[in-house]
Amino acid sequence: MDSIKVGLLGLGVVGGGTWKVLRRNAQEIARRAGQTIEVTRIAVRDVEKARALVGSAIQVDADPFGLVRDPSIDIVVELMGGDTLARELVLEAIAQGKHVVTANKALLAKHGTEIFAAASAKGVVVAFEAAVAGGIPIIKAIREGLTANRIEWVAGIINGTTNFILSEMRSRGLPFATVLAEAQKLGYAEADPTFDIEGVDAAHKLTLLASLAFGIPVQFDRAYIEGISKLSADDIKLAERLGYRIKLLGITKRRAEGVELRVHPALVPAKSMLANVEGAMNAVLVRGDAVGQTLYYGKGAGEEPTASAVVADLVDVTRLLTADPEHRVPHLAFQPDAMSDIPILSIEDVITSYYLRLTVADQPGVLADIARVFANSGISIGSMIQQPSDLDASADLVFLTHEAVERDVNAAIAQIEALPFVRSSVTRLRMESLS
Amino acid sequence: MDSIKVGLLGLGVVGGGTWKVLRRNAQEIARRAGQTIEVTRIAVRDVEKARALVGSAIQVDADPFGLVRDPSIDIVVELMGGDTLARELVLEAIAQGKHVVTANKALLAKHGTEIFAAASAKGVVVAFEAAVAGGIPIIKAIREGLTANRIEWVAGIINGTTNFILSEMRSRGLPFATVLAEAQKLGYAEADPTFDIEGVDAAHKLTLLASLAFGIPVQFDRAYIEGISKLSADDIKLAERLGYRIKLLGITKRRAEGVELRVHPALVPAKSMLANVEGAMNAVLVRGDAVGQTLYYGKGAGEEPTASAVVADLVDVTRLLTADPEHRVPHLAFQPDAMSDIPILSIEDVITSYYLRLTVADQPGVLADIARVFANSGISIGSMIQQPSDLDASADLVFLTHEAVERDVNAAIAQIEALPFVRSSVTRLRMESLS
The missing domain is CATH 3.30.360.10 (Dihydrodipicolinate Reductase; domain 2)
Structure with a gap:
């Protein structure tokens, strides 16, 4: 049976979990992958602490660049976190023609474009199932x-x-x-x-x-x-x-x-x-x-749930080692030349429903005036509750709106807060029907 | 862009859904797959009805064996159901070196061993995401x-x-x-x-x-x-x-x-x-x-949810066309030579908790006698409720047991039903803590 050699950058919570799962389930994983997956080198800051977990049979040192440049390593697993040194190491691993598995969402959310482009150019994979929602695939x-x-x-x-x-x-x-x-x-x-x-x-x-x-x-x-x-x-x-x-x-x-x-x-x-x-x-x-x-x-987090995703990525990557790079699953699901340039909207352009809470003087005409502001802003109210406030002679009002543009809601809130009988700022929360 | 040619066996609910989804989302799918996926031939019993849906641009006939032997077809999608003709057609498609996508759970649950072995021998894939839980991957x-x-x-x-x-x-x-x-x-x-x-x-x-x-x-x-x-x-x-x-x-x-x-x-x-x-x-x-x-x-069912799974399999298979068969995901998750021969247990050997309901005469000593039966059978009771029965001078009892072997529970039930004051058979339902 072939053996895939893995280098671990970092042996904290997720790194330790990955080490444990790969060892405990080695047989079950090999039964699926048709290959064994073996950690053969680890780079950490605290070498002694790492040795205590993994023993002395494998190479442990504080030289992460040595690891990503080590020709015997097939896949680099980056579990150190951060987006400065981690970025350099991931890019260097790619430059060395190595596949990378990472759980680092900050790194990819900020530098994903650069990293995926480098990986595609080199024909290697950067897998990141562990970066979102832990063990959930x-x-x-x-x-x-x-x-x-x-x-x-x-x-x-x-x-x-x-x-x-x-x-x-x-x-x-x-x-x-x-x-x-x-x-x-x-x-x-x-x-x-x-x-x-x-x-x-x-x-x-x-x-x-x-x-x-x-x-x-x-x-x-x-x-x-x-x-x-x-x-x-x-x-x-x-x-x-x-x-x-x-x-x-x-x-x-x-x-x-x-x-x-x-x-x-x-x-x-x-x-x-x-x-x-x-x-x-x-x-x-x-x-x-x-x-x-x-x-x-x-x-969505924790030692072994996140390790579950890291190891699943390792198995996926071992299957890709002999595959034609052009037919792999693209990093971001879509082919790099088929990405969309549709813009990200400003929060002011979001359309959703709103929960609006405020305290008003308990006097006639209050509801009518507030309702008029909503109507003039084109905001339709779905339901409303009123209850006595902690403040004297006051009432708490809660409005649930139908869908509206946030800009209009903000404008209405500004007008409502300026009304003379309004005794608080407006607490605004968004509501999602999920339908 | 390459184009993958698909033949559809059957154009019922799922077949029709597959046709619609492939057409409506052709661009979105090609953006992901890097290839277009095109239905080029359909075999159905009711040719006229199929023509009404798909028009006259593609070949529609009542010759499923012609379709699976058609050298222009890359992937055969079996959506006809049944396990007699469907089995023959799937095996013939495999023999012709074609990949197969199917939603047919009855076929695979009964003939999966034969079909997956034939596919492995030929180096082709039989994909079946749509066979379980519809569109859920x-x-x-x-x-x-x-x-x-x-x-x-x-x-x-x-x-x-x-x-x-x-x-x-x-x-x-x-x-x-x-x-x-x-x-x-x-x-x-x-x-x-x-x-x-x-x-x-x-x-x-x-x-x-x-x-x-x-x-x-x-x-x-x-x-x-x-x-x-x-x-x-x-x-x-x-x-x-x-x-x-x-x-x-x-x-x-x-x-x-x-x-x-x-x-x-x-x-x-x-x-x-x-x-x-x-x-x-x-x-x-x-x-x-x-x-x-x-x-x-x-x-878990329906036209387009099931089609979603069929099309996902098609995209997966298009990616495999150029891959090394040895490194594909195995049909049943584990390598064929690493399958386990652990036996399936009889229902009598199942260990779970039980809900047991019966009607008894409302008289002293009843509970004690029933409790003695449970105790003698090694069954521990977690909770119990008693309520008046519809029957005169009777009570309904419900027992929730802790985990027990079903054989022991069945034996206890037989003893309880033989007790003189028991006025009904025992309704037995299993309970799962899901923990």
């Missing part, structure tokens, strides 16, 4: 499983930390800061949680999903990003009362005039499958014109 | 997306007709016969619904999933099959009261001593993702040792 599903379809939109819960926080906030009625502190204790959130809670990590992944779905270049800098740190427990409670749950979604949608690319908290119908994705789980909903909606659900 | 997920894993079990809602019926029975409290008649009117069930409601269709699909998950030959004749026609609305109601929903599941599980392969109604926790798969939708839950649980959800 979502990239394979979109890139190979749904090739018959004109994909209309993708909506996903693609960050486990924020989904864990939102699940806890809802089920226990706790404020954001309390749950975040707990998540940090439990290891669900990092010491500096900014990347997760502000939506940056989700936007990296969404950028890749949009390219795969629509055949557009990666354009992370064009993504609209809004996190969950400003969400109040009140809004989560009110949403629930209205039949919705709030999730941090990555949404990308193709319209005639462009592609929506946005990460933000959104109300989704409580009975929808996405609303019922709880805790640190991930799920991606894809709508294609032929297949309708399909959903992919599982663990 | 579940075969690709298991066969390529989860190659890192030792798969532990697969549990799926893989028949839309029965899931529609069960969803309606539950939500509207109606009996089976009423809902079946309605489903037939709506086109969700066929005039002769036996294959669906008795679980045969699900067992065909499960047989394929088991082979893909565990690397075992297709063994449809070893599957345990129990349908939903005997399910009562009462049991559905009681299950709900206990926090469960009843679904027709296909379950296959690897244990040290063999593989469980069974289709039957089962209670699943009401909060689980599978319990919330409603109407005619399908979903498959897969547990791998590295990835944990992943779920795949979507439309």
